[in-house]
Structure formats: C-alpha cells, structure tokens
Amino acid sequence: MSSLSELSPDSGTNAERMLLRELAHQIEGELVSVIELLSEAAGRCEGAEARAILTSVQDRLESHVCLHHALQMPQFATxxxxxxxxxxxxxxxxxxxxxxxxxxxxxxxxxxxxxxxxxxxxxxxxxxxxxxxxxxxxxxxxxxxxxxxxxxxxxxxxxxxxxxxxxxxxxxxxxxxxxxxxxxxxxxxxxxxxxxxxxxxxxxxxxx
Structure with a gap:
C-alpha cells in the first residue's frame, strides 16, 4: 500500500487512514463478489424476466461500487x-x-x-x-x-x-x-x- 505521509497532518494519523482505506477496499471487494454472483446467476437463468431483473440489480450494484470508489479518501496530497x-x-x-x-x-x-x-x-x-x-x-x-x-x-x-x-x-x-x-x-x-x-x-x- 502506498504511503499516506503526504496528506495533511490534521486529517488523522497515517495508521487511521490506512485502516479506513483497507476497510473501504474490503467493502468494495465484497460488492464486486456479489456482482459476479449475480452475473453468473443471470447467465444460467432461462427465464427472460428473471434474467432481466438480475441484470438490473447487477447494474445498480455496479453503480454503487462506482459511487463508493468516488467517495474514498484521496491517497496522495495533490x-x-x-x-x-x-x-x-x-x-x-x-x-x-x-x-x-x-x-x-x-x-x-x-x-x-x-x-x-x-x-x-x-x-x-x-x-x-x-x-x-x-x-x-x-x-x-x-x-x-x-x-x-x-x-x-x-x-x-x-x-x-x-x-x-x-x-x-x-x-x-x-x-x-x-x-x-x-x-x-x-x-x-x-x-x-x-x-x-x-x-x-x-x-x-x-x-x-
């Protein structure tokens, strides 16, 4: 993991920031795993309506992953x-x-x-x-x-x-x-x- 030492000193200790970043990565990883499961389920689903519902849920979860990523704290001061x-x-x-x-x-x-x-x-x-x-x-x-x-x-x-x-x-x-x-x-x-x-x-x- 990259150093966070360049971030402002009043934004929390490096250890705290690294912990928060690691937790954020774990949450994002769990969401990605769910998306992969939905994709596999949609691929095996024979009913068109059920497949469309699974795909819609997958798309929405992918949007939440993008939002979660956008809200993550910056890694470097720039x-x-x-x-x-x-x-x-x-x-x-x-x-x-x-x-x-x-x-x-x-x-x-x-x-x-x-x-x-x-x-x-x-x-x-x-x-x-x-x-x-x-x-x-x-x-x-x-x-x-x-x-x-x-x-x-x-x-x-x-x-x-x-x-x-x-x-x-x-x-x-x-x-x-x-x-x-x-x-x-x-x-x-x-x-x-x-x-x-x-x-x-x-x-x-x-x-x-």
Missing part, C-alpha cells in the same frame, strides 16, 4: 480539478439512485483547482446534501436537483437547489455529518426553505 471530480461523483449518484426515482440532476460547475483533500471533503458534503434532497423529492415520485459550483478570489462556493415541497413533513438532513464536514473545512452553510424548494449554499476557503 491538486485536482473540482469540476471533473464532482461530475464523476454526481454521475455515480445519479446512476445508483436518482435515475431509479425519476429525479433529474443538473450541473453548472466552474473549473477550479483545489487540493485533493478539500475536494474529497466537499464531495462528501455534496453527496450528503443531494441525498437529503432526494429523500424528500422521492415523496412526490420525481423532481429536480441542481448543483452549482463557482469560485471567488479566496473561496469555493457550492449551491444545491431542489424543487421539493415545503419543509414541513419532509425527511430532514442529518446536520451532524454535514456540519462536521463544513467545520473541518472552516466553511459556512446556509439553508433556505421555501415554497419552491430548498436552497443550500456552502462556502469554504480555497486553501486550508
């Missing part, structure tokens, strides 16, 4: 394009969940160079916020989510908008996770509920 990372992440989120619930996800992303560590942490915030939007949009059976990311001189701004119903009676966002991630990035978060949906804006410094 600078990457935030827009490209979020495009890949959002594609995985859409394929693993949103498409099955009739939820459209649109993106407006400005190319921005940020550290791999901050990119990963912001990606987890985006994942949590999109998932929260999907939870209450699914009550109506369809909906739309929009992700916008842009940069200022010193900050990265991330806005997630959905067209769900008003806040009353909707499944809520688990603020403890998102608040922890935002605090880790020394950022801010503002959530506005309205008759046309929810608008969440997260701002983080470009550099630690």
């Amino acid at each position: 600078t990457i394009d935030l827009a490209s990372y979020l495009q890949q992440l959002c594609r995985s989120i859409s394929r693993s969940r949103l498409e099955y619930e009739g939820i459209a996800l649109s993106l407006l992303l400005q190319p921005l160079k940020v550290s791999s560590e901050r990119c990963w942490l912001l990606g987890m915030i985006v994942f949590e916020l999109i998932t929260a939007s999907a939870r209450h949009l699914s009550l109506d059976g369809a909906g739309a989510i929009r992700l916008e990311v842009w940069g200022t001189a010193n900050s990265v701004m991330c806005c997630i908008i959905d067209n769900g119903a008003t806040a009353e009676g909707r499944p809520g966002l688990d603020r403890s996770i998102v608040d922890m991630l935002v605090a880790r990035l020394n950022g801010t978060m503002d959530i506005r509920f309205g008759p046309d949906g929810t608008r969440t804006v997260v701002g983080i410094p470009r550099r630690a």
Whole structure:
C-alpha cells in the first residue's frame, strides 16, 4: 500500500487512514463478489424476466461500487480539478439512485483547482446534501436537483437547489455529518426553505 505521509497532518494519523482505506477496499471487494454472483446467476437463468431483473440489480450494484470508489479518501496530497471530480461523483449518484426515482440532476460547475483533500471533503458534503434532497423529492415520485459550483478570489462556493415541497413533513438532513464536514473545512452553510424548494449554499476557503 502506498504511503499516506503526504496528506495533511490534521486529517488523522497515517495508521487511521490506512485502516479506513483497507476497510473501504474490503467493502468494495465484497460488492464486486456479489456482482459476479449475480452475473453468473443471470447467465444460467432461462427465464427472460428473471434474467432481466438480475441484470438490473447487477447494474445498480455496479453503480454503487462506482459511487463508493468516488467517495474514498484521496491517497496522495495533490491538486485536482473540482469540476471533473464532482461530475464523476454526481454521475455515480445519479446512476445508483436518482435515475431509479425519476429525479433529474443538473450541473453548472466552474473549473477550479483545489487540493485533493478539500475536494474529497466537499464531495462528501455534496453527496450528503443531494441525498437529503432526494429523500424528500422521492415523496412526490420525481423532481429536480441542481448543483452549482463557482469560485471567488479566496473561496469555493457550492449551491444545491431542489424543487421539493415545503419543509414541513419532509425527511430532514442529518446536520451532524454535514456540519462536521463544513467545520473541518472552516466553511459556512446556509439553508433556505421555501415554497419552491430548498436552497443550500456552502462556502469554504480555497486553501486550508
């Protein structure tokens, strides 16, 4: 396994990170094993309907593997394009969940160079916020989510908008996770509920 010593010192010890990475690899390996079993079962299945169901489950699990991989912590400290990372992440989120619930996800992303560590942490915030939007949009059976990311001189701004119903009676966002991630990035978060949906804006410094 490659060294993690180049990662920022406040992101946990190397041993902790190596353990988390190893656990992530084990989980991904288990998912891949299940996918292989489904593929074999579909190949042996004689009924067209049953084979189609098995193939559909296999495709969805493969999407979850891609999502799981996209959310893994970075192995090295480097600078990457935030827009490209979020495009890949959002594609995985859409394929693993949103498409099955009739939820459209649109993106407006400005190319921005940020550290791999901050990119990963912001990606987890985006994942949590999109998932929260999907939870209450699914009550109506369809909906739309929009992700916008842009940069200022010193900050990265991330806005997630959905067209769900008003806040009353909707499944809520688990603020403890998102608040922890935002605090880790020394950022801010503002959530506005309205008759046309929810608008969440997260701002983080470009550099630690």
